[in-house]
Amino acid sequence: MKRVGSSRGAPKATGNPSKKCLLKLYVAGASPKSLAAFANLKRICEAHMPGEYEIEIIDLLESPQLAKGDQILAVPTLVRRLPEPIRKIIGDLSDTERVLVGLNLKAGTA
Amino acid sequence: MAKKSTPKSTAVIGSLAKCPTGIRGLDEITGGGLPRGRPSLVCGNAGCGKTILGMEFLVHGARDFGEPGVFMSFEEGTEELEKNFASLGVDLQQMVKGGQLSIDYVHIERSEIEETGEYDLDGLFVRLGYAIDSIGAKRVVLDTIEALFTGFTNTAILRAELRRLFRWLKEKGVTAVITGERGDRMLTRHGLEEYVADCVILLDLRVDQQVATRRLRVVKYRGTTHGTDEYPFLIDERGISILPITSLGLDHAVSHKRVSSGIARLDTMLGGQGYYRGSVVLVSGTAGSGKSSLAARFVEAACERGEQCLYFAFEESPQQIVRNMASIGCDLGRWQQKGLLHFHASRPSLYGLEMHLATLHKQVALLKPQIVVIDPISNLTAVGTGNEAKSMLTRLIDFLKTEQISTLMTDLTHAGNSIESSSEEISSLVDSWICLRDIEHQGERNRGLHILKSRGMPHSNQVREFLMSDKGMDLMDVYIGPAGMVTGSARLTQEALERANAVSSQQQAQRQQRDYERRRALLEANIAAMRLEFETTTQDMHEVLAQDAERVAMLEQGREQLARSRKADAKPAAAAAGAKAPAKKRQ
Numbered sequence: 001m002k003r004v005g006s007s008r009g010a011p012k013a014t015g016n017p018s019k020k021c022l023l024k025l026y027v028a029g030a031s032p033k034s035l036a037a038f039a040n041l042k043r044i045c046e047a048h049m050p051g052e053y054e055i056e057i058i059d060l061l062e063s064p065q066l067a068k069g070d071q072i073l074a075v076p077t078l079v080r081r082l083p084e085p086i087r088k089i090i091g092d093l094s095d096t097e098r099v100l101v102g103l104n105l106k107a108g109t110a
Numbered sequence: 111m112a113k114k115s116t117p118k119s120t121a122v123i124g125s126l127a128k129c130p131t132g133i134r135g136l137d138e139i140t141g142g143g144l145p146r147g148r149p150s151l152v153c154g155n156a157g158c159g160k161t162i163l164g165m166e167f168l169v170h171g172a173r174d175f176g177e178p179g180v181f182m183s184f185e186e187g188t189e190e191l192e193k194n195f196a197s198l199g200v201d202l203q204q205m206v207k208g209g210q211l212s213i214d215y216v217h218i219e220r221s222e223i224e225e226t227g228e229y230d231l232d233g234l235f236v237r238l239g240y241a242i243d244s245i246g247a248k249r250v251v252l253d254t255i256e257a258l259f260t261g262f263t264n265t266a267i268l269r270a271e272l273r274r275l276f277r278w279l280k281e282k283g284v285t286a287v288i289t290g291e292r293g294d295r296m297l298t299r300h301g302l303e304e305y306v307a308d309c310v311i312l313l314d315l316r317v318d319q320q321v322a323t324r325r326l327r328v329v330k331y332r333g334t335t336h337g338t339d340e341y342p343f344l345i346d347e348r349g350i351s352i353l354p355i356t357s358l359g360l361d362h363a364v365s366h367k368r369v370s371s372g373i374a375r376l377d378t379m380l381g382g383q384g385y386y387r388g389s390v391v392l393v394s395g396t397a398g399s400g401k402s403s404l405a406a407r408f409v410e411a412a413c414e415r416g417e418q419c420l421y422f423a424f425e426e427s428p429q430q431i432v433r434n435m436a437s438i439g440c441d442l443g444r445w446q447q448k449g450l451l452h453f454h455a456s457r458p459s460l461y462g463l464e465m466h467l468a469t470l471h472k473q474v475a476l477l478k479p480q481i482v483v484i485d486p487i488s489n490l491t492a493v494g495t496g497n498e499a500k501s502m503l504t505r506l507i508d509f510l511k512t513e514q515i516s517t518l519m520t521d522l523t524h525a526g527n528s529i530e531s532s533s534e535e536i537s538s539l540v541d542s543w544i545c546l547r548d549i550e551h552q553g554e555r556n557r558g559l560h561i562l563k564s565r566g567m568p569h570s571n572q573v574r575e576f577l578m579s580d581k582g583m584d585l586m587d588v589y590i591g592p593a594g595m596v597t598g599s600a601r602l603t604q605e606a607l608e609r610a611n612a613v614s615s616q617q618q619a620q621r622q623q624r625d626y627e628r629r630r631a632l633l634e635a636n637i638a639a640m641r642l643e644f645e646t647t648t649q650d651m652h653e654v655l656a657q658d659a660e661r662v663a664m665l666e667q668g669r670e671q672l673a674r675s676r677k678a679d680a681k682p683a684a685a686a687a688g689a690k691a692p693a694k695k696r697q
């Protein structure tokens with residue numbers, strides 16, 4: 001179902017659980033957009049909140065039933081479950097500024 | 111023109127396979143249903159019934175044709191849908207449990223979404239594909255996919271994805287209904303008709319004189335003929351029903367059986383047996399000419415035969431009708447209690463004509479009566495225009511005739527109009543037309559009845575007087591004299607006069623007869639007297655002759671004695687010739 005571990009890699013260390021950012025990246029297969037999104041996400045997270053995030057990758061082609069829960073229409077979609085409120089960022093995350101705004105990180109890191 | 115077909119299974123006309131919607135009337139208009147395996151667009155303004163049409167398409171598909179369906183809602187949540195359709199008598203929850211239906215509520219919250227770079231709608235495809243595959247769906251409804259335009263700002267991506275979606279749906283082989291909001295200049299706000307080009311259905315809700323009427327039109331349907339008109343439709347507790355005029359042809363069966371009008375004398379006027387069963391009778395007349403009474407008697411007679419009657423009252427309440435008819439010896443309440451007579455009373459202005467038509471349809475389908483009375487039809491023009499009322503009545507008559515129901519409609523003729531003009535101009539549609547009219551003469555009004563037409567039977571051309579009393583109703587001859595038609599008191603006077611005349615002429619005849627008898631007796635007496643005289647005369651004559659002969663004989667005898675005494679020497683040859691022979695004899 002969930003392909004969680006493979007991409008969690010290096011930044012796994014969780015410094016402060018309360019501040020931890022829970023991210024879900026919905027993709028449909030290993031398309032160029034999916035790969036680009038994952039690469040961009042990892043880069044942004046490493047740069048702005050090292051050690052304070054967890055990424056879960058969900059391939060909808062493998063587990064299509066999960067699309068309904070998070071109201072996924074577009075892929076790739078990045079869903080930030082925690083901290084509240086839920087935020088959704090769609091696209092290949094190539095626009096770093098907008099991703100940071102979307103993750104509410106822009107204000108904090110500036 | 112709509113082709114009549116039997117949309118029970120997949121109707122194939124030409125090479126185009128069709129997918130029956132199961133919605134009353136729509137399959138007739140489209141000649142069998144929506145194009146199978148292709149997407150169809152249903153567009154219209156808010157609140158005109160797009161969602162219901164879509165859901166009914168799925169519900170009928172699952173229930174009647176064994177084709178499960180997926181409902182992807184972009185507007186209403188699953189719970190809302192379940193509640194809404196429960197009011198239409200559809201248990202969506204049950205259908206979902208039974209694997210006949212899958213509802214996927216797609217919620218798009220613009221504020222939650224941030225767009226960064228390239229994306230596509232594979233998520234939607236995955237969801238839809240998963241829903242289709244999980245229940246083996248053959249039908250899909252996307253309601254309203256245009257909501258995507260509010261959720262995503264990149265319309266270039268969106269349009270490309272929509273194009274891909276419809277192609278993908280075709281590849282999947284599902285019959286899809288896509289709904290869309292009506293746009294200003296386009297059929298849909300975002301031009302969905304560009305992508306869904308096979309079949310476009312337009313729904314419309316128009317308000318005319320404060321009465322809303324829903325209409326449906328098939329804008330285009332590639333590769334098939336379809337009804338092109340705007341068809342009124344309605345949504346009631348049984349869902350959508352479209353009532354296309356053209357779906358009913360003139361090929362209904364006819365009956366040779368007759369049904370009594372309830373008045374023996376009227377039956378006599380109608381070729382001796384009354385109306386034809388399954389025919390439409392129009393009773394027109396001015397106010398108070400007895401239209402409803404004629405209808406009530408027709409109903410009562412039918413109930414006496416044990417038939418089911420349905421009385422649509424547009425003017426009076428059932429209680430009032432029952433009370434009023436009791437005053438002319440027509441006990442309708444009894445039949446109402448026995449369950450043979452059903453009233454359906456409503457003000458014409460309560461709802462639009464189409465709703466009235468549908469109510470009539472529904473009630474008739476529910477009760478399956480043999481007799482239907484509509485009292486009166488003239489009030490229906492108050493709701494719609496004359497044309498609309500005529501169109502509605504045409505369809506109603508077609509429907510009732512198809513069902514072989516004998517129908518009696520009353521129609522109020524307005525004073526000033528010709529008595530032969532029916533306000534709804536449906537005279538050509540009815541089979542028998544009975545005209546009631548007021549005849550004003552010598553300071554009183556009386557009711558006259560005549561048959562204007564009655565198809566297929568020899569009918570009387572006479573005007574009769576229509577009498578109503580607490581004993582019931584009857585028809586009387588009217589008198590046509592030098593002063594015109596005579597009815598009412600004048601007729602009674604005339605009758606009395608005729609009776610008197612008859613008596614006096616009878617007396618005269620008797621007197622004459624007595625006279626002749628007397629004269630005959632007199633003659634007979636004369637004859638007897640004469641005969642007596644004749645006989646007396648005859649007798650006298652015989653007596654005279656006998657005396658005469660005796661006298662001659664005595665004379666002869668005397669002469670011989672004289673001769674002998676005188677010793678006559680010779681034979682008295684000289685004696686008279688007449689006396690010679692007897693003389694010789696005696697010698």
